[in-house]
Amino acid sequence: LKRLxxxxxDIYQFHHIDRSTPFEEIWQAIDVLVQQGKILYAGSSNFxxxxxxxxxxxxxxxxxMGLVSEQCLYNLAERRAEMEVIPAAQDYGLGVIPWSPLHGGLLGGVLKKEATEGRRASGRAADALKDTKTREQIQAYENLLDKHGLEPGEAALAWLLTRPGVTGPIVGPRTREQLDSVLRALELELSEELLMSLDEIFPGPGPSPEAFAW
Incomplete structure (x- = not known):
């Protein structure tokens, strides 16, 4: 706390499940931290x-009180959280805080930047684009948003804000331009037609057990 x-x-989040420590002990430790006034609430991440x-x-x-939030990997290109994580969070009243909302830059107009600025993707986005199906999917996504006059990164953030249970995605702007783009996403309203088109490009798995049982 001194270093910070x-x-x-406000929210002390468990970064991952602890397979060797029972929740009885975890909640006892959280009780001590709350009583000492060091934290207010506890949340989970990647549960x-x-x-x-x-x-x-x-x-x-x-x-x-239990957990009040779940921080999970969730975006247009990675929707597996819709199967069980988000329904569980909703049923127990947790706020959902998606991390990597642009999927490592994959949803931020990566192909357009590559074509117009010569900026090649790196990291997770570069690995994903090696797959032909994924590249075609991202191209269809960028073409769709270009047709609607929208920036890919802003639309991806705006889409997350339409999702049930989502409190707000974690963003990491490095420049004022990127921050302004994030703020524009807050005002962006996506039409039902566009939302349906996005679902066609990035179909979600649906909730469990339907997603895997039939």
Whole structure:
């Protein structure tokens, strides 16, 4: 806390499940931190749906608040969270905080930048574009948004804000231009026609058990 220059943390998020520590002990430790005034709430990150349920059911049995948020990988190109993580978060009242909303830059107009500015993708986006199907998918996505006069990155963020349970995506602008782009996404309203077209390009898996049972 001294290093962060703050008296307390609003939401202390578990970055990953702890396979060796039972939630009884975890909640006892959180109780101490809350009593000491060092944190206000606890959240999870990268939890599967059953762990969200397990954590909050145990917390409820002992009269604790439980998890208040889930930070998960969720964006147009990666929608597996819709199967169980987001439904579990909604049922238990957790706010969903998607990380990597542009999927490592893949949804930020990467092909247009490559063609017009010579800026080649790197990291996760570059790896994904090696797959022909993915490249065609991203090209269709960029063509669709160009048709509607929209910037890909702004539309991807605006799409997340239409999703049930999503509180707000985590963004990491490095320049004022990028920050302005993020703020424009807040005002962007996507038409039903456009949302349907995006679903056609990036079909979600649907909720469980339908997603895998039939």
């Amino acid at each position: 220059g703050t008296d307390y943390i 599967p749906g059953y762990k969200i349920a397990q954590a909050n059911e145990l917390a409820a049995r002992h009269g604790r």
